Amino acid sequence: MTNQPLTLAEKVWNDHLVAKGENGAPDLLFIDLHLIHEVTSPQAFDGLRLAGRSVRRPDLTIATEDHNTPTIDIDKPIADPTSRTQIEALRHNAKEFGIRIHSLGDIEQGIVHVVGPQLGLTMPGITVVCGDSHTSTHGAFGALAMGIGTSEVEHVLATQTLPLTPFKTMAINVEGTLRTGVTAKDIILAVIAKIGTGGGQGYVLEYRGSAIRALSMEARMTICNMSIEAGARAGMVAPDEITFEYLKGRAHAPEGVDWESAVEYWQTLPTDDGATFDAEVFLDANTLDPFVTWGTNPGQGVSLNDVVPEPSSFADPNETAAAQRALEYMDLVPGTKMKDIKVDTVFLGSCTNSRIEDLRAAAAILEGKKKSDHVRMLVVPGSARVRLQAEQEGLDQIFKDFGAEWRFAGCSMCLGMNPDQLAPGERAASTSNRNFEGRQGKGARTHLVSPLVAAATAIRGTLSAPADLEEN
Amino acid sequence: MDKFLTFSGVAVPLRRSNVDTDQIIPAVYLKRITKTGFDDALFASWRNDPEFILNQEPYQHGEVLVAGPDFGTGSSREHAVWALRDYGFKAVLSAKFADIFRGNAGKQGLVTGEISDEDTEKLWAAIEANPGVKIEIDLINKVATLGDLSVSFAIDEYTRWRLIEGLDDIGLTLRDEAAITAFEAKRPAWMPKTIPARH
Numbered sequence: 276m277t278n279q280p281l282t283l284a285e286k287v288w289n290d291h292l293v294a295k296g297e298n299g300a301p302d303l304l305f306i307d308l309h310l311i312h313e314v315t316s317p318q319a320f321d322g323l324r325l326a327g328r329s330v331r332r333p334d335l336t337i338a339t340e341d342h343n344t345p346t347i348d349i350d351k352p353i354a355d356p357t358s359r360t361q362i363e364a365l366r367h368n369a370k371e372f373g374i375r376i377h378s379l380g381d382i383e384q385g386i387v388h389v390v391g392p393q394l395g396l397t398m399p400g401i402t403v404v405c406g407d408s409h410t411s412t413h414g415a416f417g418a419l420a421m422g423i424g425t426s427e428v429e430h431v432l433a434t435q436t437l438p439l440t441p442f443k444t445m446a447i448n449v450e451g452t453l454r455t456g457v458t459a460k461d462i463i464l465a466v467i468a469k470i471g472t473g474g475g476q477g478y479v480l481e482y483r484g485s486a487i488r489a490l491s492m493e494a495r496m497t498i499c500n501m502s503i504e505a506g507a508r509a510g511m512v513a514p515d516e517i518t519f520e521y522l523k524g525r526a527h528a529p530e531g532v533d534w535e536s537a538v539e540y541w542q543t544l545p546t547d548d549g550a551t552f553d554a555e556v557f558l559d560a561n562t563l564d565p566f567v568t569w570g571t572n573p574g575q576g577v578s579l580n581d582v583v584p585e586p587s588s589f590a591d592p593n594e595t596a597a598a599q600r601a602l603e604y605m606d607l608v609p610g611t612k613m614k615d616i617k618v619d620t621v622f623l624g625s626c627t628n629s630r631i632e633d634l635r636a637a638a639a640i641l642e643g644k645k646k647s648d649h650v651r652m653l654v655v656p657g658s659a660r661v662r663l664q665a666e667q668e669g670l671d672q673i674f675k676d677f678g679a680e681w682r683f684a685g686c687s688m689c690l691g692m693n694p695d696q697l698a699p700g701e702r703a704a705s706t707s708n709r710n711f712e713g714r715q716g717k718g719a720r721t722h723l724v725s726p727l728v729a730a731a732t733a734i735r736g737t738l739s740a741p742a743d744l745e746e747n
Numbered sequence: 748m749d750k751f752l753t754f755s756g757v758a759v760p761l762r763r764s765n766v767d768t769d770q771i772i773p774a775v776y777l778k779r780i781t782k783t784g785f786d787d788a789l790f791a792s793w794r795n796d797p798e799f800i801l802n803q804e805p806y807q808h809g810e811v812l813v814a815g816p817d818f819g820t821g822s823s824r825e826h827a828v829w830a831l832r833d834y835g836f837k838a839v840l841s842a843k844f845a846d847i848f849r850g851n852a853g854k855q856g857l858v859t860g861e862i863s864d865e866d867t868e869k870l871w872a873a874i875e876a877n878p879g880v881k882i883e884i885d886l887i888n889k890v891a892t893l894g895d896l897s898v899s900f901a902i903d904e905y906t907r908w909r910l911i912e913g914l915d916d917i918g919l920t921l922r923d924e925a926a927i928t929a930f931e932a933k934r935p936a937w938m939p940k941t942i943p944a945r946h
Contacts, residue, residue, distance in 0.1 A: 293923065293926050293930045294926045296905075299903075299904040299905050303923055305927070305931075307934075307938055307939060308939055308941075314777050314778075314824075315825065317780035318780065318782040318825075321780075322782075328917070331927075334940045335939070335940065336941060342777075355778075357778035357779070361778050361779075361780055364780045375941050375944055382946075394945075395939075396939045401939065407822075407823055408821065408822050408847060410823075423850075424824075424825035424828070424847060424850060424851035424854065425825040425826075426825060426851065426855065427850070430916055433917050434920045434924075434927060435927065438919075473817040473845070476845065476846055477846065504821075506817070508847075526945040526946050527939055527940070527941075529937035533937035534937070536935065537935075540935070572765050572820070593816060596762075596763075596764065597765055600763070690769075690822075691774060709769065709821060711769040711821060712769070712792065713769060713770075713773055714774075717773075717792065
């Protein structure tokens with residue numbers, strides 16, 4: 276053992292080293308948890324069949340249906356034949372290879388990144404992969420969690436390992452106290468606006484500082500979830516008492532003596548004093564406003580109190596060109612106040628913001644209010660269990676009374692693989708993670724927002740913060 | 748996988764930065780369960796525009812894409828690589844690639860060469876001055892050549908070696924199977940297990 280101070284990411288990396296790469300070859304890392312869904316796995320299972328290989332560790336693998344699943348009439352056959360085929364392929368593959376699956380209608384079904392933590396399968400210090408870029412969500416527990424492609428899914432199924440080249444480390448220091456109405460979503464949108472969509476490329480980010488330590492696990496998941504939007508391979512938060520408290524008693528969390536051993540190990544994981552990061556970024560939580568995007572990538576964001584920027588205000592010519600293109604697509608004029616932008620749809624959901632705290636926060640604002648006439652609002656819980664919990668708390672009734680549609684769990688309008696899409700030219704305030712061209716439907720326009728801004732926007736019909744409601 | 752040594756193909760200048768994977772292949776095309784036949788899906792939304800570069804002769808027959816920085820950002824969908832490959836692209840040159848995209852490309856034999864912003868501009872200008880011109884991608888020497896213009900590109904050495912040798916990743920890893928088994932034997936008992944299911 277060496278006494279050299281290490282970062283959290285380096286510790287997890289070292290503890291999973293199966294074989295050290297020589298002569299420029301990548302290291303081989305063991306994978307503790309492999310999450311599977313219907314979209315990026317069928318070709319991986321086909322590859323196994325073709326090569327006559329089996330799944331090495333079905334006991335470290337779990338599948339759920341989320342990207343394609345409808346959020347209404349889930350008791351009926353899936354109407355879209357291609358979606359149905361993909362779901363059926365997952366069910367067939369899970370059965371053939373002995374993998375646990377949670378299908379539509381099952382209480383544990385839901386967005387893969389909501390399901391893992393909810394079951395207590397996501398733990399500090401483990402390696403997690405999934406054929407989905409938002410796997411970074413699980414880093415909130417101090418796990419090293421990465422999105423992978425289908426060839427890598429096949430590789431992990433066959434070997435329970437992945438060849439990986441070491442990453443650089445970046446500390447994202449967020450100090451201070453968030454003001455009322457400012458959330459984890461605003462922190463991460465501000466971080467991405469600051470470092471850009473490629474700023475994290477090659478790095479594992481570690482979110483640190485007093486503002487991060489004060490956040491709940493669900494809020495930390497929101498932050499880590501969007502690490503990929505800054506181009507990072509993963510984002511992490513060191514485990515602490517808040518992490519342990521969240522895990523304790525969950526279905527798959529360690530129990531008894533095992534719990535004691537696990538906590539003892541987890542407490543060794545935080546970055547050592549004196550460890551160095553390859554890069555550091557600082558953000559002041561005290562002065563942060565609610566953040567929203569104006570463009571077509573998640574780095575194109577501003578304070579909600581700001582205006583649509585002038586493309587020529589960007590120093591980098593690539594950014595200027597991208598901003599021009601984005602404003603044309605978004606049909607926005609520079610100088611327009613963000614709060615004057617009228618939306619057609621509000622989407623509360625996605626692996627970024629569909630957990631119980633997100634629903635509670637939005638419901639608290641919507642209670643007793645009426646929806647703006649021209650707005651449609653969709654509320655899609657992250658999992659069947661979140662949906663059930665929300666119903667037990669009466670949140671569903673608040674949403675329905677408000678005039679929102681209360682749906683079943685899944686990825687839904689975040690990427691519109693199921694029927695939940697925007698029409699061409701429609702504009703949404705969305706709690707999801709990507710405002711790419713056409714992401715929520717062909718020609719659709721997306722503004723990324725927090726659940727609080729989503730709720731206030733649904734009331735006023737224009738991009739709004741909860742504070743704007745009091746001024747009326 | 749076929750060995751990749753050198754390749755010469757029609758160059759396409761894509762003057763855009765931040766080409767995300769939702770643009771390379773929209774989500775609606777991800778419902779297929781096959782690994783081939785994605786050529787129609789490549790840049791599907793942009794291809795509706797008759798002015799889009801791949802709708803222009805001779806770029807329709809593109810085989811080497813020269814794009815702006817931050818190519819392949821966003822989703823982990825390997826379908827983006829399959830779509831480029833199925834359309835006929837053998838290599839993409841850009842000043843910066845998203846990590847997951849670059850990893851996926853390496854698995855499928857699509858070369859991702861990192862070039863400077865300055866060389867990107869030079870290549871764009873040279874291609875536009877001579878539409879239909881071919882670029883030669885020399886993976887041995889890490890050089891892209893277009894007429895008199897030669898630019899060097901970066902690619903990680905391991906991926907380059909694998910592509911040149913045409914090696915399969917899983918086969919390579921399984922040579923370390925004894926090390927995997929040894930690692931499994933020392934994992935603590937409290938690590939997560941999905942089976943048997945607990946509720």
